[in-house]
C-alpha cells in the first residue's frame with residue numbers, strides 16, 4: 001500500500017501495454033483535448049505515457065506556477081531529441097539546450113540585448129518594417145503571411161546582424177528558411193524512431209534503413225549555414241574596421257574583456273545566441289499579427305473601437321509612436337487579447353524534470369516530460385469569462401484604462417520560469433506597433449465573392465509547436481486619403 005501511495009500517478013487515459021497512450025494523443029490541437037481531459041478527470045494535472053516516457057500535462061495557472069515557476073530549478077531542463085538536436089544540429093539553438101552553465105551563458109548574452117530596459121534601441125528597425133508592411137499589404141493583399149514573414153525576418157536579421165535584407169529572394173532569409181523547414185519536420189517528439197531508440201544514431205548513413213541519417217546530414221548543412229554565414233559576415237566587417245550596428249557585433253566586441261573562458265568558446269556562444277533569435281522571433285511574431293488580422297475580420301466592433309481611440313489620440317496625417325502607448329490602452333488591450341485568444345505556442349516548449357519530485361501527492365520521476373498547457377490557462381473561464389470571444393475590455397477598467405489587477409496573458413503565452421521567452425519585450429513591441437500602424441491606416445474587412453457575399457474566414461489554426469491561423473482572405477482599404485499618403489510617403493526611418 002505504501003509503495004502504491006509513493007508512486008501514485010495523476011489521472012489520465014488508461015493506455016495500452018508497452019505503447020502506453022500513443023493512440024490516445026490526438027493528432028492535432030492536443031491542447032484542447034488536454035484541457036477537456038482535465039475537466040473530465042477533475043484534475044489540473046494529467047498523466048500520459050508514450051512507450052515508457054512519462055508525460056505530465058499541467059492545465060492550470062496554479063500547477064504551472066507551483067512547478068514551473070516555484071520549482072524552476074528542477075523543471076527547466078529540455079529533452080534532447082536525437083534526430084532534431086543531435087543529428088540535424090538544432091541543439092545549437094539555445095531554446096533546446098539542456099539546463100546548465102552552457103545554456104546560461106547563451107541566455108545571459110541574449111538577455112543583455114533584449115531585456116525591457118534596452119529593447120527600445122531596436123525600435124527604429126521595428127518602426128521601419130511595420131511601416132513597410134503597410135505598403136506591401138496594400139500592393140498585394142492576398143499574401144499577408146508572406147508580408148508578415150518579411151516584416152519579422154527583416155527586423156530580426158537587422159537587429160541581430162545588421163543585415164538589410166533584399167525585398168525579394170534574399171540570401172540570408174533563404175538560408176534561414178531552408179534551415180527552419182527541417183525544424184518543423186523533426187521538432188516533434190516521436191517524429192523519428194531514433195528519438196525513441198537513440199542507439200540508431202550510430203548507424204552509418206549508407207546503411208539500409210538509414211534514410212533519416214542521410215536527410216539529417218543534408219539538413220545539418222543548412223542549419224550550420226544559418227548559424228555560420230551571417231555571423232562570419234559580422235566578423236569579417238569587424239576585421240575590416242566596419243563593424244555593423246548589431247547585437248552580434250556588440251557581443252563580440254564585449255568578449256575582449258572576458259578572461260574567464262577561452263575566446264573560441266565565447267565566440268561560439270555569441271554565434272548560437274544570436275542565431276537563435278531568428279528561429280525564436282520570426283515565425284512567432286508572424287503568427288501573432290496574423291491572429292490579430294483574423295480577429296479584426298471576425299470582430300469588426302473591436303476594430304472600430306480601436307480606430308476611434310487612435311483617431312482621438314493621434315492627429316491625422318501621422319503614425320503612432322511607442323511613446324504614445326500609455327495613451328492608447330484599448331490598442332494595448334487588443335494586443336493582449338490577441339496573445340490570449342489564440343496562443344502562438346499553445347503548449348509552450350516542454351520541459352524535463354531533473355530530479356524525482358512529488359506534487360499534490362503524485363509522483364513525478366526524473367526524466368519526465370512536463371507540458372504547461374498555455375491554451376488551457378488562457379481559456380480558463382474562471383479567469384477569462386467567455387474565452388472564445390475576442391474582447392479587449394477584459395483588460396480594461398470601467399473608465400477605459402488598463403486594469404492592473406486583471407490576469408495578464410503574459411502569465412502563459414511566453415512560457416514560464418527560468419526559460420520564459422527572453423524575446424518577449426521585443427515581440428510585444430513589434431506586435432503592438434504593427435497593430436497600431438495597421439489600425440491607424442487600414443480598414444480590414446471580409447472580401448466578397450462573385451455573388452457579392454462576404455467570404456467568411458475559417459477561423460481555424462494549424463497544429464504543431466507553433467500554431468498559425470489557417471490562411472484566410474481579407475480586403476484592406478486605406479482609411480482616408482491622408483492614410484494613403486502616409487503609407488506611401490517615406491519616414492525618417494526609411
Ligand code: HEM
Pocket residue numbers: 094095096107110114276277278280281282284285288344345348349350413414415416417418419420421422423424426427
Ligand atoms: C509572439 C511572439 C513569441 C512567443 C509567443 C514566444 C514564445 C516562447 C515560448 C513559449 C518559449 C519557451 C518558454 C518555456 O520554455 O517556457 C520561448 C523561448 C524563447 N524565445 Fe520566444 N516567443 C516569441 C517571440 C520571440 C522573439 C521575438 C524572440 C527573439 C527576439 C524570441 C526568443 C526566444 C528564445 C531565445 C527562447 C529560448 C529561451 C530559453 O530556452 O532559455 N521569442 N518563446
